[in-house]
Amino acid sequence: MSYESPVWGAVAKTHINKLESARNKIARQITKAPWFVRNKQIRKELKLTPILDYFKKLAISFFHKLDNSTNTAIAEIPKYDPLQPKKKRRPRTLLINA
Helix, strand or coil, X not given: CHXXXXXXXXXXXXXXXXXXXXXXXXXXXXXXXXXXXXXHXXXXXXXXXXXXXXXXXXXXXXXXXXXXXXXXXXXXXXXXCCCCCCCCCCCCHHHHCC
16 A cells, blocks of 8 residues: 555545545454444554555655655656646645645
8 A cells, every 4th residue: 555655645535534444444353442442542552643644754755765866767857846737636745735
């Protein structure tokens, strides 16, 4: 899931909610928590950060490595201008809105 994290950061909130829901179900099954234990409590006990925060952390690392790359093909890519595509959701705008 974290392999394409810069892309996941640009998806709609509904898709992030689906990922959170799946992670909550998996965490509940792993911990064998009863039905009356809240998901918030399970996440707190397991020290799980929200998925969007996790994606932001990975995206920061990814774009930092991309900007500092010595690869000539990557160096030829034009620098990102956040003001250019105002109507499109771009993965790097996740970092600007953070």
